[in-house]
Amino acid sequence: MTDSSSIFQTTGLSLPALRGQQGSRTLYLTLPSNAVLNNFFPIDMEPADDRSQRALDAGHARQIAQYITSNPTEYALGAITYAVDLEGSFTEVEKGSNIGLLRLPLNARLRSIDGQHRREGIRLAIDAVQDLGSQSTALLIYVEHDLAKRRQMFSDMNNTARKVSKALNVSYDTRDPFARVAAELADNHPLLEGRVDREGSRTQPGDGNLFTLAALHDALKRLFVGGSGRVKDSARFDEDQIRTRGSVFFDALLSARPELRPGVTAEELEETRSRSILLSSTTLRVVAASFWAACEATGVDALAIGGAFSGFLSDLDFSPSADLWIQSGFVSPGRATPNARSQEMRAAAEVIADLLIARVHDENGVS
Known part of the structure; x- marks a missing residue:
């Protein structure tokens, strides 16, 4: 059986991206269409012992979908964060620019770190909102293969966030x-x-x-x-x-x-x-x-x-x-x-x- 969290393309998935560095990790910022996000970036369905964040709350995802469908011209969703276990390749448009084409290979595995409810909300809303599939959502991709470190990333992101009153x-x-x-x-x-x-x-x-x-x-x-x-x-x-x-x-x-x-x-x-x-x-x-x-x-x-x-x-x-x-x-x-x-x-x-x-x-x- 094929792993649903892999990227299914014979030559890998290519995305225009910005490359950067945070600490020892490489990260990429890209703006895929929601159709690409829906087709190639999985919602975490792993067993608990391999999961990098909380379990998906279907009710919360439906609330986000309702928000999108109720505000199709003014909705705003923050960046979704994933970790990928393989570096992939990055071809710069100009040397030293850190702007280029990111290619994630066939066997790369993606794990959601933050934003899985936004990701699922988009999936639920995509058929109800005209042109939603052609619109974009910001995506941060960190290169990190280690489960313990991915979980630490999730913990750090939530520990440093402060809820707005x-x-x-x-x-x-x-x-x-x-x-x-x-x-x-x-x-x-x-x-x-x-x-x-x-x-x-x-x-x-x-x-x-x-x-x-x-x-x-x-x-x-x-x-x-x-x-x-x-x-x-x-x-x-x-x-x-x-x-x-x-x-x-x-x-x-x-x-x-x-x-x-x-x-x-x-x-x-x-x-x-x-x-x-x-x-x-x-x-x-x-x-x-x-x-x-x-x-x-x-x-x-x-x-x-x-x-x-x-x-x-x-x-x-x-x-x-x-x-x-x-x-x-x-x-x-x-x-x-x-x-x-x-x-x-x-x-x-x-x-x-x-x-x-x-x-x-x-x-x-x-x-």
Whole structure:
């Protein structure tokens, strides 16, 4: 049986490339068409004892394929990295230029080091997107035959990478309507203007910020899908509706909680943080989920529910020792911060929703 990870061409595979050096290794940068990538560069299917990276996650690959098919003119994929066990031959177009033609021989074996999910995503999307096969993906090829060293490369690449904060991703995302509205509210809403951290994963003591942009983004999604916060296709949600419901939600918070109003000093906010869970992003998500549940259960429009919601928030005890939080498991006895596990968040959201629904019934005459 022929090894599927070999390159099947009678004369080898030839690719225009740039040649370079990193440490003791030779590397090549090339821009094959996606059709060539699909036909000649394998997805790692080796047994675990011969694999250079993590196992393929089919769900993640499908997400990338969906991203490509949803954004066929604007998708952006980073370089895919492979290791090849044989040097091959390199013919320069001009001596000393390191620009030329790389020929990988028939028996060369390629192993994926980084980007296998992008590689599989391209394979899944190539028949659905016109001209995707003729477009290009950057490919880095290192010459490395040793399995232990290939695994070390994978480890090094992941150890030195630093994940970008969700807040910064939201800040730069102009495609997602929830992200656009979150940024707009952070700029213009009287409660939030100048008081939202757009880059950090959490607010910092004394910075005067109420929430991160990621927390706003999460809350907005829960205003439309509830406690899970999972939005598979954000494009199906109307931006004006997101803006309206988000404004009602934060208007209610502004009118109900004087300790958050503009003019409150950073020191006063820190005092509130020390004795209340009101400024926790986890609490914000739970309260947003309860607002969604009340809208769904009562059939009352978000604009009409705003008054009842504001009064409800005004009466709600946000001290961590309050019975509601302890009995629902949202805050453990003796602790000052909420539990972020989905089970406790769901339980707290259900309790709050029931109380809010009763309030809406009373104030709006809903039977």
